[in-house]
Amino acid sequence: MSLYLEAATILESPQTTSLKAVIYNPSKPFKSPQPKLYALIVETLKFQDILKEVVENAGILKLERKLTPLLSILLTHDLLFTKSGIATSSGPLKDAVLRHKARLNAEFTRARLRRGHGDVKSLVEAVNAEHSRESEDGVTKTPTGLTTFNPRWIRVNALKTTLKESLSSQMFSAFQEVGGMSDMFFSEVVRKYYYPKAELLPDIFAIHPSHDVTSNELYKSGEIILQSASSCLPAIMLNPPKGSTVVDGCAAPGNKTTHLAALVGSNGKVFAVERDRRRAEILERMVAKAGAEKIVTTLKATDFTTITEGHTAWKASYLLLDPSCSGSGILQRVDWDISKLNLPSSNVAPSQPSKKKRKRDDSSQKCSVSQHGEQETQHVDEEVQDSDTSKERLQSLSDFQVAIILHAFSFPNAKRITYSTCSIHAEENEHVVARVLNSEIAKERGWGVQSREDNPLSTWHRRGLVGELSELQVSPKEQQRIADGCVRVSRTDGLGGGFFVVCFTRQVDGEDQLGEDIGTLGVALARGNQGPEGSKEDGDQEWNGFSDEESNEAAPTIDTADDGPQSGKRKRRKPSKDQQARTEKINKRFQKGRKGWS
Known part of the structure; x- marks a missing residue:
């Protein structure tokens, strides 16, 4: 009976992502086989109008108080449409349906004939034809x-x-x-x-x-x-040469890691860093499936910020950073809309109800609608509350992201570093770029943003938001150049969701020699080495995530650089006291001429 109970639980829950994602990537494992669970729900959704009609006309909900409307159509579906019948040996819910087997079959026959089908096969083919295209049509x-x-x-x-x-x-x-x-x-x-x-x-x-x-x-x-096209951009923008050594600082589930492996080739080396052991196992499976075991070395249960002098990955020249973020750019696809489930009424008796009874049913429905309205109001209030606290969460996430990049800046042989998020919020994107470029280590070691002309994504039209770089301590012209070096993807661009990526490059001294190695940075911001709980696209979103409106995208507070420079003077926004304090904290921790953090 767990199959039907679990299916009912899924259908009763608010839908925020695809049905496949709910079933195949659950927060807690199901007792029932996932393919059977998915098939039962999808087939019930296909035939829900017929099942509602059959259950109501048979009047079994009036007679069987323990049977809910949702369980009634799930159980009745298997009774009428599957050869094996209800998939459980015994139980009170199965008995409640089987007691009315003859009546349900009779009402099913009437429903089929009313639709002009001489047999069940003809009815099934007609319903399947209506759903020949997936609900998610793209x-x-x-x-x-x-x-x-x-x-x-x-x-x-x-x-x-x-x-x-x-x-x-x-x-x-x-x-x-x-x-x-x-x-x-x-x-x-x-x-x-x-x-x-x-x-x-x-x-x-x-x-x-x-x-x-x-x-x-x-x-x-x-x-x-x-792999969503947007999540392919970091590796493309990093553009590591064949045979080079690369570090993927936040590697699981592994799509970007295997992409890097394909770019560096059999003579290259990729260090895939993953702090979580369970996610590291997923990473290893993906690496093996891609045939990249000889190229990729998985660093299990390893925090990226603990890679310091003496570690085999410390001498890498190219780094890809895709840390935990808010996931605000992920498309919330809904493949089957369970919110439109058409359930039978529990107040319909086998015989035709009187007008008086129908009036009482209408009153009951009004009451139900009113209660539902109160629930919706409560849900909206909760959303507003989440919105009120999101700035704090974004700040916590950005602190962690800044710390990750600053540690990457300390790698002695690093030439290029890409930083990316599946977020549309400037706090995690342009603001992070400004903060790390304002840091002492960036200035000391010559880190800057690769120009648009030099990066492989120069033809992409949507660039960074120059208005969100006003706290960057450079000229307006340089702010514009840095904004143009950043790449933004809108959720409406068709590449698989909102995304941000930037490539940091390091200036060299003399004949292609990197600047003096100033040592290692330990990370002690906010939460130390432990990143905040984030929803990262588990990314790369092949794990089916999915659609929001473009109207929710982060808008620049001063001006934008989506399509190029804007004319006119731009007011320079003063950094907030809180932001100034955070920047000073970063700068003070790095001391010229010393290794490590003070």
Whole structure:
């Protein structure tokens, strides 16, 4: 009976992400097999209107007080539509349905005939045809009417195959290339199209989200990897040369790690750092599946900030940092909308109710609606409360992010460092860039932001918000250059969610010699070496995360640099006292001529 009870619990819970994510990535494990649980819920949702009609006309909820409306349609679905029937040996809930088996079958036959189907097979085929396209069709409308597309992005694993070989495989040989993302969506039926964006995303292409690739051998063997295009940007922007040594400072679940491995090749080395043992095991499985075991060394239960002089990873030249963040850019996709569940009424008797009874039912419904309204009001209040505390949480997250970058600045041979978040908030993006560039270690060691012209993502149109860099202690012109060096992705850009990435580069002395090694930094900000609890896209969001409105995106308080410099003078915003204190705390901890933090 746990199968039905767990399915009912899922359907009764508020939906904030996809049904697949709820079932296959649960916070607590289910007793029931996940495929059976998913199939039961999806099939019940498909036939819910018929099941509601059958249960109400049979009147079993009036007769069986222990049976809830939700459990009644779940159990009745298996009774009527599966060969094996209700999937439990015995129990009071199963008995409550079986007592009315003849009546339920009779009402099901009437419902089928009313819809013009001579047999059950014809009815099932008709209902399945209505749901031939997944509920998540990849198209989202914002409140302002803007259409955005959310395709399924695929990265070809260069360690095992090539883009050409993948597209000529049995899986994709029938797919035709289209010149625009919208071409995949604006048709009456889903066609076999793929969309490449080679100038920005080599070895990466998009298909319609209703195409399932997880059962294909290419996916099972690790030749192709499901990875949002936005999460591919950090490795592309870091652009480590073949054979180089790279550190992935916050590695799990491993999509960016395996991407780095493909870029550095068999002669390269990637140190994948993961503090959490459980997530490190997931990381290792993904590395093995991608065929990158000889390239990637997993540093289990290791805090990135503990990597110091003497550690094998200390001499790395390239670092990728994608630390915990608010996850505000992650698309909240909903594949099956459980909020629109059509449940039978428990007040309908087998015989036709009188007018008086119907009036009493209406009153009951009004009461229910009123109670639901109170619940909605309470939920809104909770959301407002969360919004009130979000600044504190963002500040805590940004403190941790700053500490991670400052430690990376201390690596003696570091040449390039990418910092990225799946966040749309300036507090975690441009503000962090300003804070680390204002630090003493950045000034001492010559760290700056790579110019737009020099980075591989120079053609991407959406850049950093220059108005959010006003606390950076440089000229307005330099602020603009730094903003242009940052890359922002909107949730409506179709790359898989809101994202931010910047590449820090280090100036060199003389003939390509890096500046003097000033030693190691221990991290003692806010929470020390332990990062705040964050929701990181577990990322990379192949774990199905998903859609928000663009209207929620962080807006610049002074001006923006999405499409280039703005004319006119810009007021320079004074740093807040709190921010000044934090910056001074960072600067004081670093002392010129000394190793470590004071």
